[in-house]
Amino acid sequence: MSSLQPTPAVRRMAEYHPPLAGRSGLLLDFNENTFAPSPAVAASLAKLAAKSLTIYPERGPVERVVAKALGMEPAQALLTNGVDEAIHLVCEAFLSPGDEVLLAVPTFGMYPLFAQSTGATVIPVHAAQDFAFPFEAMLSAITARTRLVAFATPNNPTGSAATREQILALCNAAPQAAIFVDEAYFHFHGKTVLPTIATVPNLFVARTFSKAYGLAGLRIGLLAAQPESLRWVRKVASPYNVNSVALACLPAALEDEPYLDWYVQQALSSRGLLESALDSLGVPRWPSAANFVLCRIGPRHATFVTAMLQMQILVRDRSSDPGCDGCVRITTGTVEQMKRAIEAIRQTLATMQWQTSEAQQ
Numbered sequence: 001m002s003s004l005q006p007t008p009a010v011r012r013m014a015e016y017h018p019p020l021a022g023r024s025g026l027l028l029d030f031n032e033n034t035f036a037p038s039p040a041v042a043a044s045l046a047k048l049a050a051k052s053l054t055i056y057p058e059r060g061p062v063e064r065v066v067a068k069a070l071g072m073e074p075a076q077a078l079l080t081n082g083v084d085e086a087i088h089l090v091c092e093a094f095l096s097p098g099d100e101v102l103l104a105v106p107t108f109g110m111y112p113l114f115a116q117s118t119g120a121t122v123i124p125v126h127a128a129q130d131f132a133f134p135f136e137a138m139l140s141a142i143t144a145r146t147r148l149v150a151f152a153t154p155n156n157p158t159g160s161a162a163t164r165e166q167i168l169a170l171c172n173a174a175p176q177a178a179i180f181v182d183e184a185y186f187h188f189h190g191k192t193v194l195p196t197i198a199t200v201p202n203l204f205v206a207r208t209f210s211k212a213y214g215l216a217g218l219r220i221g222l223l224a225a226q227p228e229s230l231r232w233v234r235k236v237a238s239p240y241n242v243n244s245v246a247l248a249c250l251p252a253a254l255e256d257e258p259y260l261d262w263y264v265q266q267a268l269s270s271r272g273l274l275e276s277a278l279d280s281l282g283v284p285r286w287p288s289a290a291n292f293v294l295c296r297i298g299p300r301h302a303t304f305v306t307a308m309l310q311m312q313i314l315v316r317d318r319s320s321d322p323g324c325d326g327c328v329r330i331t332t333g334t335v336e337q338m339k340r341a342i343e344a345i346r347q348t349l350a351t352m353q354w355q356t357s358e359a360q361q
């Protein structure tokens with residue numbers, strides 16, 4: 001037996017293996033853009049010379065472009081290797097063993113993972129059955145040891161959002177903690193607290209280019225906060241954390257606003273179609289402010305997901321998330337794709353002889 005051992009915190013951590021292998025067909029399982037990034041991104045890629053890959057990437061100039069596009073100061077912007085890295089860096093910068101981290105659950109799996117890796121204690125704050133943001137419970141869970149409060153708005157997998165007032169109240173109630181607001185799905189919701197970083201020192205806002213922009217494979221995200229707060233996070237970041245291909249493509253993606261607006265409109269129209277279809281089929285679902293809908297199939301959730309897969313449509317089984325027994329999450333992409341997916345849902349439920357009463361079990 002090897003004498004090599006990880007830290008006690010790493011030994012205690014659960015492993016996270018999203019079902020990524022061999023995905024093909026209509027991918028409605030990871031909330032990505034289901035179509036393509038802007039054609040301007042393809043043009044930037046085509047212009048990229050292989051020679052440019054010989055040098056280390058420089059993040060600063062693109063941080064200035066992003067900051068300008070979002071009406072921020074460059075010192076308030078840190079580009080990261082996706083929001084995943086932003087979460088990791090915030091945990092590294094602010095958490096020590098014994099610190100408390102409040103997470104509104106169910107939620108995105110990377111928060112507990114990176115928080116636990118530091119030896120901090122994760123305190124799950126459970127949403128009620130309506131999956132609304134558990135604001136009162138979050139507020140009451142704050143203690144002197146709370147060092148991080150992290151949540152997504154809109155949240156994955158529920159689609160529910162926190163209000164600006166709730167976010168500000170949490171920032172005020174826990175000035176000793178970083179309040180990490182993950183706006184990965186901002187474009188589908190349209191509400192943001194990004195400008196508020198100017199006045200609230202413990203507020204961190206994360207944005208991704210993996211969802212509406214269709215750049216999940218490039219791994220690029222943004223962490224925004226006051227320069228003094230962000231300084232600690234910069235200290236633990238690699239100067240080369242964002243690769244040069246991502247940096248070369250991002251300005252073009254940001255500039256092509258008409259394309260972004262088109263894609264967001266498609267995803268929102270699709271969401272409306274999916275919600276109506278689920279309602280007419282009697283499948284319980286939660287209201288969503290994002291590009292996906294969480295619904296409850298009941299005990300035969302796995303049969304449903306497998307049958308959809310056989311029709312080349314991938315949806316995500318979320319039944320093992322807290323409070324999500326029997327639940328499946330379906331990404332909404334273009335309207336044409338959604339019509340195909342809805343037809344497959346109808347057929348699958350009919351073949352299964354599925355009954356609404358199953359979802360109540």
Ligand SMILES: Cc1ncc(COP(=O)(O)O)c(C=O)c1O
Pocket residue numbers: 030031081082083084085108152155156182184207208209210216219220221
């Ligand atoms: C809430 C939330 N935050 C962050 C991410 C990951 O973002 P990125 O691809 O920028 O790492 C996801 C991806 O599913 C997500 O749902």
